[in-house]
């Protein structure tokens with residue numbers, strides 16, 4: 001079996017390398033062969049970058065990911081911090097004096113904190129989901145923290161997650177005007193209903209052709225230039241979602257007017273919500289501090305992110321609206337929604353402007369969520385393939401038998417491609433796209449397993465712990481699609497990673513059917529025509545790869 005020539009010096013350009021210096025950079029070299037001709041092509045480096053780099057791997061950070069405060073940022077915000085500390089100490093003092101604050105119930109267990117700053121200093125910096133799983137061994141699966149007066153709760157097992165997020169989902173809310181994290185209420189329901197109309201399990205079958213077409217283009221790009229794997233995967237998802245939502249054809253070189261805005265908006269979502277990174281995440285009143293106040297420089301950064309988000313909200317919407325006015329709008333979700341503005345206004349008694357605002361938000365969240373999340377899951381699958389050649393062999397044997405050497409996989413093959421489907425499930429389980437889920441906030445005082453949960457607590461599910469529970473998944477760190485197969489069929493009794501990976505309750509990801517379809521067609525198509533192998537060192541020996549995840553909501 002011919003081997004590829006040694007890995008070139010670096011897969012990541014120099015100016016990029018400096019950004020990642022402290023982070024894990026995984027360079028995966030794929031040896032590419034045309035599967036039907038059994039012909040090897042020299043592999044070229046394919047960087048799979050697991051780093052604090054939002055452009056290569058979406059890394060949206062939750063308000064609840066408990067990342068250790070970035071010291072530089074804390075130092076910069078000292079003047080603001082001092083004011084905040086005094087105010088908080090006063091508020092805590094008043095609260096503690098309030099009779100019956102915890103209804104006589106204990107607060108859930110958690111690490112002991114300091115006065116006022118609470119557990120700020122023992123927040124874990126990296127891979128918090130592993131730290132919380134380890135902490136759960138001491139504290140149990142309900143862990144309580146408090147940072148600057150903000151209560152935080154981590155739930156570490158599937159039963160608790162189901163109890164709190166599924167059964168009491170009415171008691172949990174998002175935190176923003178962004179549809180993805182918008183509080184419950186009439187407005188959220190309107191967004192959800194319209195989004196769901198176009199992404200429910202039946203509706204998404206209409207997008208299969210687009211998903212297939214962009215996947216084929218992706219294969220060609222990979223064949224022509226495998227060194228740009230990450231960019232090609234990005235292209236595939238961005239091109240698909242822009243075509244579906246807006247009707248835009250992204251050019252083959254990936255150029256489109258929205259990429260820059262998507263990057264900045266995602267960076268805002270990612271960094272802006274990271275606790276400790278910006279104190280305003282924990283102390284919302286700081287958002288009113290003008291940018292000229294020492295320590296309030298974050299306002300300028302936030303303004304840049306707001307601008308990018310606004311461009312992404314308005315741009316695609318105006319693009320479709322203009323095309324509709326000209327009468328040449330191609331079919332798209334936004335075009336369909338816009339054509340229904342009068343009907344929808346009639347249904348809700350809302351003004352046309354209000355309905356249009358919702359349509360803008362749907363376009364924005366759809367692009368934001370659709371372009372990058374599935375991308376992360378695909379990287380997990382490819383990383384697993386480079387580490388587990390025997391799994392790859394099994395998938396390819398199945399693909400050979402079901403699809404054969406003369407064509408590429410189609411959605412019609414999905415029911416017969418059991419091992420591919422199991423592999424997609426295992427990819428979602430093994431390296432979670434959202435290892436700590438998306439935090440929800442309680443709106444009223446509550447009780448869980450005899451513990452008091454104050455109103456305003458940010459509650460997060462340790463999805464990673466649920467997906468790596470050895471009582472449910474034997475040898476959970478191993479990548480083993482067989483765990484989802486019984487008697488040659490998908491085992492419906494196995495815990496389904498999709499029930500955790502896509503969130504919970506009424507907030508569960510409405511893009512999940514679309515995402516799963518995208519994951520399937522890309523994984524099946526790539527493995528049908530390419531082999532994925534680890535990079536080689538200068539002596540041509542495979543380089544050992546350590547799998548890892550970035551910190552944040554989306555990893």
Ligand code: HEM
Pocket residue numbers: 179180181182192195199365366367369370371373374377433434437438501502503504505506507508509510511512514515
């Ligand atoms: C592997 C891919 C994906 C993963 C792992 C994922 C995961 C999630 C999670 C964890 C949530 C939060 C649920 C909660 O609050 O409990 C969410 C919400 C959401 N996702 Fe996804 N998602 C993916 C793909 C997509 C795609 C492709 C779209 C768009 C087409 C999308 C659109 C949304 C929207 C609109 C929400 C907000 C829902 C609401 O609050 O009502 N997602 N997603």
